[in-house]
Amino acid sequence: MTDAALHGHGHPALLGGRPHEGPASKRITTGFGFWIFLLSDIVMFSCFFAAYAVLLGQTAGGPKGAELFDLRSVAAETALLLLSSFTCGLAMIAADIRNAFWYQIGMAVTCLLGLGFLLLEFREFAELVGRGAGPTRSAFLSSFFTLVGCHGAHVSAGILWLLTMMAQVFAKGFRADIMRRLLCFALFWHALDIIWVAIFSVVYLLGSAA
Amino acid sequence: MSDQHLHYPSDLAPGDEEEVRVGPRLAGYCIGFGLAIVLTATSFFIAGTNLVWQPSIPVALVVLAIAQMGVHLVFFIHITTDPDNTNNILALAFGLLIVFLVVAGSLWIMANLNQNMPPMDQIMRMQR
Numbered sequence: 001m002t003d004a005a006l007h008g009h010g011h012p013a014l015l016g017g018r019p020h021e022g023p024a025s026k027r028i029t030t031g032f033g034f035w036i037f038l039l040s041d042i043v044m045f046s047c048f049f050a051a052y053a054v055l056l057g058q059t060a061g062g063p064k065g066a067e068l069f070d071l072r073s074v075a076a077e078t079a080l081l082l083l084s085s086f087t088c089g090l091a092m093i094a095a096d097i098r099n100a101f102w103y104q105i106g107m108a109v110t111c112l113l114g115l116g117f118l119l120l121e122f123r124e125f126a127e128l129v130g131r132g133a134g135p136t137r138s139a140f141l142s143s144f145f146t147l148v149g150c151h152g153a154h155v156s157a158g159i160l161w162l163l164t165m166m167a168q169v170f171a172k173g174f175r176a177d178i179m180r181r182l183l184c185f186a187l188f189w190h191a192l193d194i195i196w197v198a199i200f201s202v203v204y205l206l207g208s209a210a
Numbered sequence: 211m212s213d214q215h216l217h218y219p220s221d222l223a224p225g226d227e228e229e230v231r232v233g234p235r236l237a238g239y240c241i242g243f244g245l246a247i248v249l250t251a252t253s254f255f256i257a258g259t260n261l262v263w264q265p266s267i268p269v270a271l272v273v274l275a276i277a278q279m280g281v282h283l284v285f286f287i288h289i290t291t292d293p294d295n296t297n298n299i300l301a302l303a304f305g306l307l308i309v310f311l312v313v314a315g316s317l318w319i320m321a322n323l324n325q326n327m328p329p330m331d332q333i334m335r336m337q338r
Contacts, residue, residue, distance in 0.1 A: 035298050039305035046309040050316035075254055082246055085286055089239040093232055190286040194279050201275035205257040206268055
């Protein structure tokens with residue numbers, strides 16, 4: 001291995017990288033840092049998932065998952081969140097071509113879909129508590145409300161962030177720092193969808209089968 | 211692809227594309243969205259059907275969920291094999307290791323305790 005190859009000054013096609021390896025751009029380091037945060041968030045969620053999986057059978061004589069979960073409502077929540085991930089991607093494309101109109105439309109649709117998701121989830125929680133199956137009923141329900149509620153709290157925070165980004169682009173335009181924030185927001189929103197995939201598979205579908 | 215490598219337009223991060231070309235990016239999101247819909251619909255169908263061997267359902271659900279997370283990572287978060295993405299992939303691999311240890315380790319230990327510890331009333335009797 002020659003010195004040139006080690007330091008990345010060789011032919012770029014041989015190295016498969018940039019020809020001049022300087023410090024990474026701010027956009028890369030920002031994305032990487034936020035990615036680390038998202039992974040730590042996912043590790044936190046994995047603890048709640050582990051708690052749920054362990055406590056799945058500990059119903060203390062109370063209702064089981066199969067009697068509680070309304071899978072049609074869960075399917076609607078899934079559809080809303082998945083669609084919002086898609087429209088968020090579309091808004092990011094609009095931001096990259098500096099089209100403020102379609103950006104704001106895309107973000108507004110994403111916001112409405114997110115709010116619809118939260119509404120359905122809130123209704124489900126209210127119904128469970130009304131039927132006497134609140135988080136205090138059993139260890140199983142405690143872990144259920146903690147896990148799903150934590151995801152709902154993330155979605156709520158995401159919607160606040162979304163509105164902030166709409167306002168920032170409206171007030172300041174597509175500046176480089178605003179674009180980096182948008183990148184982080186898009187990562188956050190897509191990561192929430194990934195966690196929801198785990199929730200509807202493990203909590204609702206496996207939980208009502210068990 | 212080789213054309214792009216000549217002028218190195220910009221650096222990449224997850225959630226980032228190197229060129230502002232709407233067509234391919236739109237197509238990417240549409241493909242990802244379509245795949246996610248198919249996988250989700252399959253999950254919900256499998257969970258409530260009698261058509262398949264029942265003990266296979268949990269395994270199928272887990273496999274479908276992992277597949278859908280992969281689809282999200284590739285098409286929405288844009289994790290690629292690009293050299294600029296190496297650090298992101300390494301971080302992801304480490305995160306997955308921790309997630310696996312936490313979940314599998316908890317389940318393993320708690321199942322072991324459940325099997326090896328006497329029921330609560332026996333413990334109470336021994337303490338008397």
